[in-house]
Amino acid sequence: xxxxxxxxxxxxxxxxxxxxxxxxxxxxxxxxxxxxxxxxxxxxxxxxxxxxxxxxxxxxxxxxxxxxxxxxxxxxxxxxxxxxxxxxxxxxxxxxxxxxxxxxxxxxxxxxxxxxxxxxxxxxxxxxxxxxxxxxxxxxxxxxxxxxxxxxxxxxxxxxxxxxxxxxxxxxxxxxxxxxxxxxxxxxxxxxxxxxxxxxxxxxxxxxxxxxxxxxxxxxxxxxxxxxxxxxxxxxxxxxxxxxxxxxxxxxxxxxxxxxxxxxxxxxxxxxxxxxxxxxxxxxxxxxxxxxxxxxxxxxxxxxxxxxxxxxxxxxxxxxxxxxxxxxxxxxxxxxxxxxxxxxxxxxxxxxxxxxxxxxxxxxxxxxxxxxxxxxxxxxxxxxxxxxxxxxxxxxxxxxxxxxxxxxxxxxxxxxxx
Numbered sequence: 001x002x003x004x005x006x007x008x009x010x011x012x013x014x015x016x017x018x019x020x021x022x023x024x025x026x027x028x029x030x031x032x033x034x035x036x037x038x039x040x041x042x043x044x045x046x047x048x049x050x051x052x053x054x055x056x057x058x059x060x061x062x063x064x065x066x067x068x069x070x071x072x073x074x075x076x077x078x079x080x081x082x083x084x085x086x087x088x089x090x091x092x093x094x095x096x097x098x099x100x101x102x103x104x105x106x107x108x109x110x111x112x113x114x115x116x117x118x119x120x121x122x123x124x125x126x127x128x129x130x131x132x133x134x135x136x137x138x139x140x141x142x143x144x145x146x147x148x149x150x151x152x153x154x155x156x157x158x159x160x161x162x163x164x165x166x167x168x169x170x171x172x173x174x175x176x177x178x179x180x181x182x183x184x185x186x187x188x189x190x191x192x193x194x195x196x197x198x199x200x201x202x203x204x205x206x207x208x209x210x211x212x213x214x215x216x217x218x219x220x221x222x223x224x225x226x227x228x229x230x231x232x233x234x235x236x237x238x239x240x241x242x243x244x245x246x247x248x249x250x251x252x253x254x255x256x257x258x259x260x261x262x263x264x265x266x267x268x269x270x271x272x273x274x275x276x277x278x279x280x281x282x283x284x285x286x287x288x289x290x291x292x293x294x295x296x297x298x299x300x301x302x303x304x305x306x307x308x309x310x311x312x313x314x315x316x317x318x319x320x321x322x323x324x325x326x327x328x329x330x331x332x333x334x335x336x337x338x339x340x341x342x343x344x345x346x347x348x349x350x351x352x353x354x355x356x357x358x359x360x361x362x363x364x365x366x367x368x369x370x371x372x373x374x375x376x377x378x379x380x381x382x383x384x385x386x387x388x389x390x391x392x393x394x395x396x397x398x399x400x401x402x403x404x405x406x407x408x409x410x411x412x413x414x415x416x417x418x
Contacts, residue, residue: 004411009177012400012414013170019408020163027160031094034149039090041138041145042106046085048138052078055131070124074131077120084109096153096161103150110143159407166403169396173416176396180389187382194375201368208361223342230335231276237328238275240314241293245272247305248296257304259295268292279328280335286328293319 007015056075059067088106091098117139121132238245245268252258252265260268267288270278282288297319299305300312307315321327346352397414405411 004413006413006415008415009173013167016166016170016404019404019410023407024160024163027157028094030152031099031157031160034145034152035091035094038142038145038149041142042085042088042090044138045135045142046082048135049078049082049085052128052131052135053082055128059128067127070127073120074124074128077116080116081113084113094157094160096157096164099149099153099157103146103153106146107150110139110146113139162403162407166400169400169403173393173396173400176389176393177416180386180393183382183386183389187379187386190375190379190382194372194379197368197372197375201365201372204361204364204368208358208365220342220345223338223345226338227276227335227342230331230338233331234276234279234328234335237322237331238271238318240311240318241296242272243311244296244300244305244307244315245292247307248292248299251299251305258299260292264288264292264295276335279332280339282332284329284332285326286332289328290323293323297323 053075056071056078059071060075064071088109089102091102117136121136124132248258248260249265249268249272252260252268258265267278267282270281271289271292279286279289296305297316300307300315346355393416397416401412401414
């Protein structure tokens with residue numbers, strides 16, 4: 001029964017190097033030898049290309065009609081070969097990725113060259129036999145070296161690829177752990193800042209509450225509440241007159257004989273916009289409103305202001321209550337008194353200072369709330385980034401464990417955390 005070995009991440013790279021030295025050092029040595037052979041063969045091929053260029057150039061200079069055109073063709077072809085071969089760079093060190101890239105590039109270059117040789121060398125015959133033979137021997141030797149190198153790569157050195165990937169994964173885990181540490185530090189900072197701001201926000205709200213519990217502001221709040229109740233009461237008292245007054249305004253604005261004075265037209269607009277303010281701004285007994293309503297009633301009677309029967313009945317009843325029975329007199333008086341009371345309290349120096357302070361504190365709350373919103377968003381982003389980094393580390397860790405088992409047969413558990 002196999003046992004699983006636990007290895008701390010900090011010791012993993014050294015442990016893996018020791019464990020794989022016996023397996024991969026011979027592979028490295030073999031790879032270096034094959035690379036050396038490949039480098040020599042490829043250099044010989046380049047020299048053969050240069051030899052073709054030089055010898056064909058010399059023949060061109062002789063101006064021999066029998067060989068001139070073939071020498072030109074060979075010179076041009078050899079230059080193409082040379083340029084193509086110089087683009088193929090043999091790696092300096094045995095690295096799987098570099099191996100694969102080199103083999104792929106060399107195979108393409110040699111395959112195209114094979115085609116060129118088959119197509120063009122017969123046309124150059126029977127001249128340059130020795131030069132072409134020397135080139136072909138160098139070319140075949142290079143292809144043989146490449147074949148050996150490719151065979152080694154696909155059958156043996158592929159193990160090194162898994163090892164290289166494993167070491168790369170270990171480096172990536174190291175980078176991810178460093179990034180994770182930075183993210184966690186940043187998250188701790190934002191969390192501390194959020195807690196501080198939440199405490200500051202709670203403290204600011206407590207200070208506002210203390211001010212509002214004080215005599216002046218508490219009284220002002222009570223008056224404001226009373227004013228809101230009175231505002232709703234005024235609106236309710238005039239609810240059945242809303243439609244008639246809108247139609248009356250339309251008649252007045254279009255010059256259709258409403259009979260309203262300019263002052264009444266202005267006041268009508270005020271009643272439609274804010275009944276409470278319009279009523280409290282009137283003289284006692286609301287004479288302008290009465291005049292407006294009397295003219296409204298007359299226009300309804302004359303058929304110039306048309307309403308549905310039920311709305312007409314309710315409007316006439318409301319007009320009777322307001323005009324004939326002075327139903328709004330007490331309400332108007334109460335509204336004026338409460339409004340004046342608010343004005344007196346609001347102009348108090350102490351209250352003014354308190355209101356200014358409360359306004360300042362409320363502005364502070366808005367600023368703190370905006371900062372909190374930004375911090376909470378940043379904190380959420382950091383949490384997501386931390387989770388993603390941890391997930392990626394675990395994924396890399398699992399793959400490293402599988403790779404090690406695949407090429408060594410050893411089952412290990414990497415202790416990444418703690």
